[in-house]
Amino acid sequence: MNKLLLTGFLALSNTLVFAQNKEIVETKNAPVPIAPYSQGVKANGMLYVAGQIGLKPENRKLVEGGVEAETVQIMENIKAIVEAAGAKMEDIVNTTIYMKDIGNFAKVNELYGQYFTGKFPARTTIGVANLPGGASIEIAVIAVLPKIRRK
Secondary structure (H helix, E strand, C coil): CHHHHHHHHHHHHHHHHHHHCCEEECCCCCCCCCCCCCCEEEECCEEEEEEECCECCCCCCECCCHHHHHHHHHHHHHHHHHHHCCCCHHHEEEEEEEECCHHHHHHHHHHHHCCCCCCCCEEEEEECCCCHHHCCEEEEEEEECCHHHCC
């Protein structure tokens, strides 16, 4: 019985400690969320950036120009959120890309690759039937916050 109580207490303590380490990241240099979510969340030395579509920060409207323009806008939005968290693009360790048309894979790769130097993050690309706001592409990222810049 004592082991069970101790295990439960330790699990609850860890949950409370982890919850206290959660910090919301917001910047005016990326679009305000269009639903109940945060642009980014710092937790336990990690940064989780919500999936971004190609919205302009100033008016939350989808950029014109198709998947290429959307990809560039998305990467700029991600960069703004990552930098607002005190990290850099090189700190990104994982990306997930959702695309309505996998036929645009090569175009997206070319533009996406320009935002990273040297070592690329791990990545998953998924074809989807639809995305919010009529977007062609959505990208979410996870970054490791450098210890020097962690809060």
